[in-house]
Amino acid sequence: xxxxxxxxxxxxxxxxxxxxxxxxxxxxxxxxxxxxxxxxxxxxxxxxxxxxxxxxxxxxxxxxxxxxxxxxxxxxxxxxxxxxxxxxxxxxxxxxxx
Numbered sequence: 001x002x003x004x005x006x007x008x009x010x011x012x013x014x015x016x017x018x019x020x021x022x023x024x025x026x027x028x029x030x031x032x033x034x035x036x037x038x039x040x041x042x043x044x045x046x047x048x049x050x051x052x053x054x055x056x057x058x059x060x061x062x063x064x065x066x067x068x069x070x071x072x073x074x075x076x077x078x079x080x081x082x083x084x085x086x087x088x089x090x091x092x093x094x095x096x097x098x
Contacts, residue, residue: 032066042068 005026007015012022019025031048034040040048046057061067 028060032061032064035061036066 016022028049031040031045035042035045042054042057042061045051045061046054049057049060051057051060
């Protein structure tokens with residue numbers, strides 16, 4: 001699918017002076033913002049931009065400070081899971097045997 005963006009000629013010329021690959025830049029900008037909003041997954045971003053693998057997609061997103069949605073609640077849940085796993089394995093969270 002092709003999407004057309006209408007810009008006044010002077011603005012297009014100004015942008016192309018800095019970004020000769022303007023169409024690609026617009027697609028990248030949209031992909032990053034859609035990912036940040038949760039509208040696209042990282043897999044979809046990679047597919048949209050034609051990246052070869054997940055690592056390339058993750059590098060692209062991290063260079064633009066677009067990290068997975070991970071908040072304090074997610075972190076607390078991960079800590080609880082790790083603590084539970086350590087208890088099941090017979091060691092304390094600091095790595096010492098119980």
